[in-house]
Amino acid sequence: MRWIFWWALGCAALSAHGQPRPWPHEVSDLPVNPAVTWGRLDNGVRYAVAPNAEPAERVSLRLLVLAGSMHENERQRGYAHFVEHLAFDGTRLYPGQTLHATLQQTGLARGPDVNAHTHTDRTIYRLDLPQPTPERLRLGLGVLREFADGMMLDPAEVARESNVILIEKRARDSHSQRAHAAFMRFLFPAGPLTDPSAFGTEESIRTATAAELRRFYETWYRPENLVVVAVGAIEPAAVAREIATAFGSLPARAEAAPVVNLGPLTNPDALVVGVEPSTDAAGAASFLLASIAPVLPVDTRASVQEMLLRTMAFDALNRRLDLLQRRESALLLHASASYSSGPVFQQALLRIDTSPREWRAAVERLEQERRRALLHGFTPAEIELSRERARALLQHAATAERTLLSEPYADALAESIAAHRVFLAGVELEQIALSAVERATPEECLEVFRHAWGPGHPRLFASGPFTLARPAEQFAAVFRRSAQTPVKAPRPAAPVHFAYTDFGRPGKIVARDHVGDLDLHRIRFANGVRLNLKSTPFEAGRIVYGGRFGTGAAGEPGRLPGLRAFVEHGVTVFGLGRHDQHALRQLAAGQLSSLSITTGEEAFYIAGVSDRAGAERLLQLLAAQFTDPGWRASDLPVVQQRIVAQLDETLRNAGNYLTARRQELLTGGDSRYRLPRPGEVLRYTVRDFRRWFEPQLQHAPLEIGIVGDFDVEAMVQLASRTLGCLPRREPGPVPRPVRFLPQLPPTHETIPATVRQAAVQLAWSVPAPRGVRVEHHLELLADVLRNRLMQEIRGELGATYAASCQLWRSDVRRDTGYLIAALVCEPADVARIAETTRRIADRLARDGATAEEFERARQPRLLDAPVQLRSNGYWLGMAVAAAQSQTEELERPRQRVLDLEQATASDISALAAEVLPAERASVFTAAPEKTP
Template identity: 35%
Template sequence: MNSKLRKTASALAIAAAALTLTAGAAGAREQQQAAPTGAEAAFPQQASDLEADPRVIYGRLDNGLRYAVMRNQTPKGVAALRMRIDTGSWNETEEQRGIAHFLEHMAFNGSRNVPEGEMVKRLERHGLAFGADTNASTGFDQTVYKLNLPTVSDEVIEEAFFLMRETASNLLLDAEAIERERGVIASEKSARDSVGFRSAVDNLAFFTHGSGRVDRLPIGVDETIASMPREEFVRFYRDYYRPENTFIVFVGDVDPAVAIAKIESHFGDWRPAPPAGSARPLVPATIEPGRIGYYQDPEVLTYVTLASLYPYEQGPDTLARRRANFLRDLGNSIVSRRLSRMVDEGEAPFLAGSLASYSQRDIVDGVAVRVRSEEGKWQESLAAADVEIRRALEFGFTQAELDEQLARRRRSLETAVERADTRKTYASRGYNHAKALVDAFDSERVFTSPQANLAAFETFAEGLTPADVEAAFRRAWRAYDKPAIYLSTALELDDVEAQVSQALAQARTLPVSAPAEREIGDFAFTDFGGPGTVVEDRHVKDADAHLVKFANNVRLNFKQTDFDAGTIYVQVRVGDGFFSMPQGADEGLRRLAVNLLGRSGVGPHTSEDLRTIFAGRRLGARPMLRVGEDAIEILGATDAADLADQMNLMAAYALAPSYRQTIADRYRDQIRAWYPTHDSTPISIANKEIPRLVRSGDERYGYGDLESFMTPTLEEARQWLDPQLREGLIEVTVVGDVEKQAVVDQVARTFGALPERADRPGDYPGARDLAFPDRPAEPVVLRHSGVADQALARVYWPGPDGFDPVTVYRLEALRSILRNRLTDVLREELGSTYSPGVGVEASDEAEGYGYIFAHVTTAPDAAFDVIAETEKVGARLAAEGVEADEFKRAIQPLIEDLASSLQHNAYWMNVLGDAQTDGVGLARFRAREQAYREMTADDVSALAERIFRSERAYPVAILPVDAGGEAAD
């Protein structure tokens, strides 16, 4: 259960990210047809010249409830149900601050037909996992309840609609349940609080000045969270949870008529008592030209924002409005590319910079440039950003810059058309229809088809000239003569307004000149020699995959799928990765190596050159060198038309990696800027210190002081990486919508043509030797310098390694059971945390090493009590074993996910990624279904008894610097 801030994409998106909190009789329906315009329209398309996606059926019941239903068969056999209530924190009174989010929590705490504590359990028994499939979010203007249905049996669909209706109109709002939840809400509020959150709130307050937006943050305030009486909950629920405020979205592998019938049967008789609560009108921001804002904290990164702000222009979503936004975004994107190139080429005083729109409906509109810098370079960075805005305003853009942006947008839209029928119903990452439909309705946008979006783009692009974009850019930046300026920094500055004004005045004395024309040649790597010869080709029947080996020892693992139409996923694993790191090296060298690989480009081409060379083509390569991974990975996605270029680019990373000193220098600048903030939250300290602690001090894990990042050199990185990239074993995995022979030919022409590679992984004595530490006499205490009322309690227990697939799957079930038990004890009984977390590490690299850990956010004075209670939960689980019902609730979501997971390319990439080397993925694939279906409560109980032994636990408390407790040695 989360709460989120609704905001359009902008240069200030960090603020939105930081403020996100995630947690009868049939009525007549009116299908989409002629309807009123403007504010009276039931759906945005009724007041627009844009045509809604014809795959979606819209309707409204006679009680005012609206819905959108869409048949989607990717993946097959699943569905998504969303219920959006048109209210959030903005409608709260002064005495109700935080009640919308609090009420969202109460949806899981008892209704007329579902006892308190049973809703989540009922869903788990039907195969829905809490968090992943069952959740809700509250923002300023909406509350959304989410159910992802792993099957579309009538029983599951009926249960989902039944529980949504219970939430909509039948909550009990029991006074004792409200009292029990107060501690949970307070704990969540404390856990979400951070320097970053406070900075984001201050940022929002500055740019929405005068609107009162920050006075109604969804999380609320301590006073009302602790004191709101039941009557206020009843009043808010009665006033705003009403059919005319409700929008139902159902997407999935179900006949739309069935879904509509369910909506009618479950919501058609909903008749709340009058009168309805009134919607609080939005207040436009007070725009003061030249206004200056300043936020200071020792733990924040330094950034400067210059914005051109003006009143929001109301109006429906139309073709003309989209064209205006399109032109505005083009200019911003061109200047963003200029800033990015300056960073890449070492010509910028700032570390990163970009332009974007800053728009909040009915509150404020505008554009902004945001640059991040080292503390002492904020004036230079402000000046550099100002110069680039003025350069664009005075001299405009080149045809080449415009062509590059158009090519990128066209290719993206063409890809969306190609994938239109295979976009996901719901997904944790990337596009999904359920979220897209809710978001469109929330922002009063017409949900248009990919085909319509491409057609609109072609209309916008036809005959478009740089002069057109320049005119739109100048209109967007029309208030830039006196920009609003916001500075966030760790520096304590005197007379900030004078200093910022002086910095801008000084910047404006700098001359600007027309942008230079850039000449970038063709890609240099297209001929790798004679194509390699296939020496082995075998079909793996159960995975329907092909394993191919070339004469130079390069492996290819291939599976053809149609899950993402036209999409081909490619992974190249090279060498021995993390375990080949030189003896004595640590995280400092690894991070430098990652930055050099990922940002230096290949051969003569910088990374910015590559973006230009391949603009308009669907390809890319992302090198990765992750902690604990046994290979350097290069990841990419493409289609059949661009497969050859994709393979050219990936092979170039193995053949001719660039190591640019400008990248190494800029990386160190970024580290110097970041390091003073690294201890600003408990979780950041956990990430720094605990990986070493639970591996008995192995310094390859976690990280040390600033000097450990500054010491490694480019040459040391080169000496490590070059032999790996040029000689190490190569395993290529390709999964997607492409014929096998096309892939074999392209791999033969590129990787298969390289000189002979290693035929087995390298031998690095001791590199995989890990040891879990002995239990300390007292909990280890670590310190963070962030918010003073935040703490983190963790308990680690040593567990089995990941070499046995069956054990790995039993650990997954045990993780869910431990989480549920911790929730019952810590959240429901003690009210000490919002959502306890449980993690598992079952290494398939280090024999005999693994662990399971509990993660609990809490108050500093409760941290040691929480550790003690957490250990007791583990001990009871070991002693008493697993109950039948909790085992069913843990295993059922895992079983129900089996079929849909097989319809995801990402799953098959994991299965096949090491098929011809370690073979771990294939082994786990072959064992998974049987392991889950035959697993028993006794199996998991035996594993719990083996793991949760108090004498082996390793407890850690992360406390603020000024709190009590003994520090670790």
């Protein structure tokens, strides 16, 4: 379907407002999607309804409100997001905090099934209904109607929710978010586009009144600004009647607001430079060269085809910049090009990340590579690679449409309406777009590339820890001097041929069985590699891969703490022996696949995805990773910078830091469970990494699971020619033992954060495994506790944005686990929130769970279980990936529904009494050293 393709490319557009709105296809020459029923009520409310088979017995409802942060005036910053929050804090039919309780008892989980999001140009409310009986459908539509004109906006709720929003705003703060916000302020110094977060300012949130919020609500939540979307197990005509019943009486309660003045969406006549100082511990500087233009008001065949050509051009430039970064890795940490079309403006962008001392090289490369492309265009070989990728995306979109899930289908339909884009069927998109892709020439791609940079001069923006006296002036001077340097046409790159197609004699199968009730095939090759396969019809054309090998963090050398951080980034950046990272990207132009390796507690984890055509290549890449990895010392600075940047973000986020620190403390300070130190990362060499990791690749036991749309026997043959040919796998050294502590005294951590952000986490050790049934009951207990925390700490106190509760089991010590509760809050509140959480859990231990709250926890899981059992990801993670090494896990899919059906409130109460007494809690808190 078209949404898959456009979301991959980043495409949206601006909708008109303040007047009756046509459907996008009514003003376009593109064909309407025949699967969707489009309608408009007399009061102006519109609806789009589509039947869909997957998942069975589910309906996804959306209320699209064509109002977002760009519709706020200066005094209303953050109001659109504020109103969205208040939708769940009391309506006519659901006063106070009763809405979530009602929906949970109906089977909708808070978060996954009930949610809302505010964007620049729109707000979307989401309900995903299980088993959509007529009564449930009316309930869901009734809730959406409550959101449309039934919010109470009680002053007490406004005061409480303002604190929740401020906590959310701070929790989402990060270096990258602040840099992006500064970039947007540079592009749009004034007007509604200045703040991309939709949060508003602390002052506007704190001073907002119920009357002012109601004025915004009634002004923008008008019938002509509302669209109801329904996708799933429905009969369109019947649903259209229910929508008319629910929304037909909705009135316009205020005068329509005038059209929003967005300010100029043009480029300056001469170079303008903006600089944002930063304290990023990773020490990197970013340089962005950007051009903006208004979005096209109408979606047409011509605009679709132009977007395709533009995407091909930027794809070609991206590969060119990737090669540049490879050649100059000592200077450039990252180089990329992109083109995006948001709700109100389009943007062409070039970006280079480098060390601050290499700022001259970054500025020069930005100016010259853009100019080189504008003057000389692209080679036929570059455009051919772009053609391969576009073709693969289009073909995959058409295939994936056959089993598209209702939830992303509904999201895509709502987003396309908001963006005023015609919602094409995948087959129609393929027919319209493929013709443009196949006949595209380098000259046509150059023409649309030049048009993307528009009239006027692009802006240059830099962020980083600069020590220059006048950085903006110095950057501008280097940019202008660089413009006087002649640039040559790009030289055609030598063709690259994939070098890893023959791994020798196919591996011999020495054991094979079929687990009939799970339709799972288990195979063991003579070299010791274990392969688990499950073919499913759940996602047409898509295959997922998951595996494990080696010792993971448990085998990290004690004298080299933190070396495990090199795995995630090093495997990608170092490439293979005969193909560096750039060559691999070039070879992957027509392949829709990805492969990664990360470090777990007791193993290294493999994760991959491909379409059917890419299965052989993915297995070849995986086999090549085990037999001929790249160990390029020239790439070390890039790997180190990425690790340090990731660590910096973690250290500046209270919740993420506390999670890592908690694991270290619960293991008595074991270095394998602590965050690496930046100094350690910068000290280690490729030789250090290779000496530890290479033996794991060469000989460690390997097990891989594959789930998806494939023929089992064909996949067995592919695996035998790749993984079956690997050197024999042998048990490795026994890792150092790890010790988990049942309880710790309260621990407070300080972090070098620059925002007012704090975190609270409590851990209770849970009983040793007593079967899958008890595990499922512990998950229900976690849900009951989370609901209480959300009700009391967020709903009543307004002292947190989110609370999570989950079960964590160690993979190294299978007899060890914890129930973890995690919350974010104000720094001054950490002691109170920690004690309140401990007290709420203790009360649950003493008094048990009520029948009502037990059902609120059980119903969403019970009704979601059939959906999970038709999910490739669930099968891979819960059963298939380790079906031979952890055979006990096969009981999870077998018992999931039965355990939930037979569970009682008494079962959960007994577990609560065993796990949650106050004296068993370990309390961890984190807050910044200084509160801004």
